Amino acid sequence: MKLTSVAGVLLLAAAGPVLAGEHRKAQPLDPRYVEECGSCHVAFPPRGLAAASWTAVFADLSTHFGVDASLDPAAAQPLLDYVRAHARRKDTPGDDGKPALRMTKARWFVREHDEVAAATWQRPAIETPSNCAACHPAAEQGSFAEHDIRIPR
Amino acid sequence: MHRLFAAAAFAAGVGAAGAEQPRDFETAFSTAAQQEEPGFQGFDAGRGREFFNTTHGGDWSCSSCHTDNPAAAGKHAVTGKTIQPMAPAANAERFTKAAKVEKWFTRNCRDVVKRVCTAREKGDVIAYLLSVKP
Numbered sequence: 544m545k546l547t548s549v550a551g552v553l554l555l556a557a558a559g560p561v562l563a564g565e566h567r568k569a570q571p572l573d574p575r576y577v578e579e580c581g582s583c584h585v586a587f588p589p590r591g592l593a594a595a596s597w598t599a600v601f602a603d604l605s606t607h608f609g610v611d612a613s614l615d616p617a618a619a620q621p622l623l624d625y626v627r628a629h630a631r632r633k634d635t636p637g638d639d640g641k642p643a644l645r646m647t648k649a650r651w652f653v654r655e656h657d658e659v660a661a662a663t664w665q666r667p668a669i670e671t672p673s674n675c676a677a678c679h680p681a682a683e684q685g686s687f688a689e690h691d692i693r694i695p696r
Numbered sequence: 697m698h699r700l701f702a703a704a705a706f707a708a709g710v711g712a713a714g715a716e717q718p719r720d721f722e723t724a725f726s727t728a729a730q731q732e733e734p735g736f737q738g739f740d741a742g743r744g745r746e747f748f749n750t751t752h753g754g755d756w757s758c759s760s761c762h763t764d765n766p767a768a769a770g771k772h773a774v775t776g777k778t779i780q781p782m783a784p785a786a787n788a789e790r791f792t793k794a795a796k797v798e799k800w801f802t803r804n805c806r807d808v809v810k811r812v813c814t815a816r817e818k819g820d821v822i823a824y825l826l827s828v829k830p
Contacts (some may be wrong), residue, residue, distance in 0.1 A: 584775040610774060614799070638774040670776045 561692035572685045573625050579614065580622065585675045585682050587646050589629035596635045596642040596649075597626045608644075647672040659694075718784045718791035721822050728815035736816060745815055752809045758821070760808075767830040783828040791822060821828030 559595040577586040603624045605613040637643035644654055668677055683689045729736045761779055762770040767786040770779040781787040788793040791797055805813040
């Protein structure tokens with residue numbers, strides 16, 4: 544009986560970080576994705592948005608947050624398949640209930656960064672929440688681990 | 697129609713897949729420019745420089761992200777992400793892949809000039825970038 548509960552606790556402990564921190568687990572990125580979606584901004588982790596959000600993002604790349612990021616459909620489709628396959632399992636709706644387009648507006652993102660002061664975001668080395676690599680130097684490798692965080696002064 | 701024609705001329709001049717050199721693009725754009733513009737007299741690095749540094753009625757110029765020194769790294773005007781230098785003398789990867797060159801000219805011209813660029817404009821810019829030394 545005792546042994547069983549110890550084993551149960553160990554099992555929970557092992558599963559805990561994976562279940563609780565879906566976005567913390569390092570996930571090496573597909574080089575094609577980094578090439579196509581990591582030139583103007585950091586290649587955002589696919590698990591930051593749910594599949595429905597990724598579909599919405601890819602629906603119009605020619606007006607992508609005010610910038611033309613058009614891609615021919617033959618090049619775009621495998622990338623969409625890739626991000627959808629590695630997407631966040633829980634939905635990422637925006638304030639209007641529709642799939643959010645901005646990862647930085649997703650609830651999990653806001654919650655994970657709630658201890659970051661407004662003034663910190665505005666530091667010249669950071670400027671915007673979408674500048675992942677400013678504080679997560681291993682972001683390009685898909686790692687957002689807590690121990691890798693370095694907040695620039 | 698114009699654009700299709702230019703794209704066809706481009707594809708004929710520069711293979712769609714291989715490893716190209718920056719000068720190959722000058723050659724291909726020159727062929728296309730002669731067809732687009734009857735009086736075409738060749739590319740001009742000075743004109744390319746001006747094109748690069750000018751806002752064409754919108755908010756951005758090429759230099760908004762790539763800076764007015766293409767031998768140096770740039771910074772994306774929206775995201776702040778570092779952009780490697782555009783001048784081939786400072787970055788050997790520039791202008792070595794036809795598909796990549798077409799993709800970025802298409803995107804960035806729509807952002808800056810609000811239309812696709814002509815072959816002459818593209819050739820002028822390449823001539824300018826090739827003239828910049830670190």
